Amino acid sequence: MNQSEIYPCIIVVLLLYITAIAAAGSYERTIAGSIAFSTAGRAQYAFDIYALNITSSSPKEDLLTDGISVNYNGNFLGHSAIEALMNKVGMPENQADQVLAYITERYGLAQIFFNFYSKNLSLYSSKSMESIFGFSNFNRREALDTTISQEWVPLNFVKDGVNLDDSVSMKDRPIIVDTRIIYVSTHQPSGVPRQSWAAVYSTDLNTGETIRLTPDGLVDLSPSLSPSGEWIMVASFGHIGWHGQTEDLQTDLYLFNVTDGSNRQLAIRNGGWPSWADDHTIFFHRKSDDGWWSIYRASFSAPLNKLSQGHVTVDRITPTGLHAFTPACSLSEEWVAVATHKPGTEYRHIEIYNLTSNSLVEITRGISPQSYHFNPFVSYDSHRIGYHKCRGNASVSSEDVDSLRVPVIEYVKSPLLEISLFRIDGEFPSFSPDGSMVAYISMEGDAIYVTRLDGSKTHKVFSGLVFGLAWDWKKNGIIYTSHGPDFASLSTKVDIIALNVSYMISRGKNDPNPPYRKLTSQGNNAFPSPSPDGNFLVFRSGRSGYKNLYIMDQEQGERGHIWRLTNGPWTDTMCNWSPDGNWIAFSSDRDNPGSGSFALYLIHPNGTGLQKVLNSSTFGRVNHPWFSPDSKSLIFTSDYAGVSAEPISVPYQFGPYGEIFMSNIDGSDVQRLTHNAYEDGTPSWGKTFVSPSDLIGKDEKLRCGFEDDRWLNGNVSHFSKFGCRAM
Numbered sequence: 174m175n176q177s178e179i180y181p182c183i184i185v186v187l188l189l190y191i192t193a194i195a196a197a198g199s200y201e202r203t204i205a206g207s208i209a210f211s212t213a214g215r216a217q218y219a220f221d222i223y224a225l226n227i228t229s230s231s232p233k234e235d236l237l238t239d240g241i242s243v244n245y246n247g248n249f250l251g252h253s254a255i256e257a258l259m260n261k262v263g264m265p266e267n268q269a270d271q272v273l274a275y276i277t278e279r280y281g282l283a284q285i286f287f288n289f290y291s292k293n294l295s296l297y298s299s300k301s302m303e304s305i306f307g308f309s310n311f312n313r314r315e316a317l318d319t320t321i322s323q324e325w326v327p328l329n330f331v332k333d334g335v336n337l338d339d340s341v342s343m344k345d346r347p348i349i350v351d352t353r354i355i356y357v358s359t360h361q362p363s364g365v366p367r368q369s370w371a372a373v374y375s376t377d378l379n380t381g382e383t384i385r386l387t388p389d390g391l392v393d394l395s396p397s398l399s400p401s402g403e404w405i406m407v408a409s410f411g412h413i414g415w416h417g418q419t420e421d422l423q424t425d426l427y428l429f430n431v432t433d434g435s436n437r438q439l440a441i442r443n444g445g446w447p448s449w450a451d452d453h454t455i456f457f458h459r460k461s462d463d464g465w466w467s468i469y470r471a472s473f474s475a476p477l478n479k480l481s482q483g484h485v486t487v488d489r490i491t492p493t494g495l496h497a498f499t500p501a502c503s504l505s506e507e508w509v510a511v512a513t514h515k516p517g518t519e520y521r522h523i524e525i526y527n528l529t530s531n532s533l534v535e536i537t538r539g540i541s542p543q544s545y546h547f548n549p550f551v552s553y554d555s556h557r558i559g560y561h562k563c564r565g566n567a568s569v570s571s572e573d574v575d576s577l578r579v580p581v582i583e584y585v586k587s588p589l590l591e592i593s594l595f596r597i598d599g600e601f602p603s604f605s606p607d608g609s610m611v612a613y614i615s616m617e618g619d620a621i622y623v624t625r626l627d628g629s630k631t632h633k634v635f636s637g638l639v640f641g642l643a644w645d646w647k648k649n650g651i652i653y654t655s656h657g658p659d660f661a662s663l664s665t666k667v668d669i670i671a672l673n674v675s676y677m678i679s680r681g682k683n684d685p686n687p688p689y690r691k692l693t694s695q696g697n698n699a700f701p702s703p704s705p706d707g708n709f710l711v712f713r714s715g716r717s718g719y720k721n722l723y724i725m726d727q728e729q730g731e732r733g734h735i736w737r738l739t740n741g742p743w744t745d746t747m748c749n750w751s752p753d754g755n756w757i758a759f760s761s762d763r764d765n766p767g768s769g770s771f772a773l774y775l776i777h778p779n780g781t782g783l784q785k786v787l788n789s790s791t792f793g794r795v796n797h798p799w800f801s802p803d804s805k806s807l808i809f810t811s812d813y814a815g816v817s818a819e820p821i822s823v824p825y826q827f828g829p830y831g832e833i834f835m836s837n838i839d840g841s842d843v844q845r846l847t848h849n850a851y852e853d854g855t856p857s858w859g860k861t862f863v864s865p866s867d868l869i870g871k872d873e874k875l876r877c878g879f880e881d882d883r884w885l886n887g888n889v890s891h892f893s894k895f896g897c898r899a900m
Contacts, residue, residue: 207593207863210595211616211853213828213852216596219579220563224559237559246548248275249273257352281594281865283849285344342848346394353378355405355431357373357396369410384433386405387434391410394422395446395447403477408446415815421821453472456468466496467492468500470487495513496514497511507529510526512560516886519880541562546560547822547823564577565577577874583598595863597611600615600855601641604857605644610626619639621652635672635689646707653671655698655699666697667699692727711748719742743766746761752804758774758838772795795809797855805838806835808834812831825880833847833856
């Protein structure tokens, strides 16, 4: 090659390099603003932990937690654990009668708290306990006159020399043995599509040193400690994996050594939520062949370190004709506390199953018959049965009235410092162009509200069945929505409408028949998203017999200019126009029409440049995409992280796998934003950052407006608006 040939090659290489750098830079994020999202039912949970003294001749509910945020999945600690904690906080012997470990979401993520129930509070000042624990964020709270509530942050710990203090994750099911706390956490990515991040960890209370007890690549849920303190039993996916189950996860029960996770063995095929009666007997739940969830007992005839399937005898305990699940064993009596759901009843209740008489005894129905009761646990002396339920039926003093109200906007801890993350008490949130307001649809899907970004000054601006919501970029106070029933057939009439919310707010009162412009006249149309120049709307329509994307004039609707953007025998839906006008993001099942597996795509508004951003086969269901204000990032809902808890242990979630994720618009640098056992979805991104201290609005009276798992009644017809199902 001569010199004249070399120079052009060098120039070409340099141009390619510069182009590559520019392309890479085009996906560099400008992290800023606020992300709002929906969580199915979560705003109405308001769980607190209660307990009944069953030895009393007239038992009454004792409120064990303080009415702040959501408190659930409690566990009374045993004598050795109480002693370890008393030594930790400097309590004299016998001062703490009971210690309750539980999960709270008061700081925007699921954390572990302890409550000490002491005879003499005056001995323990906040200062002395803070100096012992070494935590600067210590807070003293009193749920009862004899309660100290001490914050405990499990991931304020060290693993492999790395401080995990800032990790955003879900913690669950805390246990203490000796000086170690055992718990479930989702802080470590599985690295496998649709594989849960939930695993069991152990942290030394003194040093903070943390080890993972669950082997890499496996998933462990619902840990239970043997009475000897030597073994942990878990509900595990093992090597089976998760294949989209939303009811029965079909877990197996494994046991392993509590100190380091060694000697891991399969104990029971097809079982969940284990509870030890003694070191040779466990109780667990499973869905029986006759369709009823039931409690089973497993007896081991060999030492646990030499267990084989031939050494395990399994018997069904609860009868057919009712659902029974989430067992909690009494260690000193012949009974098991269970949650039940009986035919013809709406609520789940706590009952005792007497192993001698083989009969059920109702515990909570007579005290609070119209409340859902979840996940019983038993004190070590077998005198108290605890559970959590919505505090809406609890009597509270006047100064606690705010605990019975629901904030319109609730802070959620964000893994990214310059992005604020919050849950809205509604669905399909959409920010105003200036970022000062957010519109949203009621959880029932029958009204539209507009509120300031701090959650104050909420206005109802529309009544009627609606879904999908987008604020116009140019026209002051105009929002677009789909007016009609969701999840309806293609022949069902659903129209795109434009609503002037500024006019409605200026009237200062609700209008039962607010004026609006109807932009479509035929077919089932949904998910309008305006172009940033104020001229066009992209939307999903089934007018051709398939759900594809169309673009129409913003003013005249389909009476003016309309053209088809995508075309095929599949579903293209949930479209969002980028703020820079260059792209339209949408979800599609075109890889496998009708399968329910939606991938994320981009297309230019002129119909060119179609590209797949995230593949459903490798990333799971990907729905509800929304662009960042700088058009360089996307947020969306996905089941990439699977499930984080046994679905039967939480209120009804059609998709208990939906979490909010973020990526560059080319699909790179995917990050998980939310961690919980609920169904998150319909996210949107505004340009204004909102700090937790800015969220001041409290607007709605608590209704405890959730329900038990519909599939316990055989009702599986519900389709989720929030997570990974498309409309």
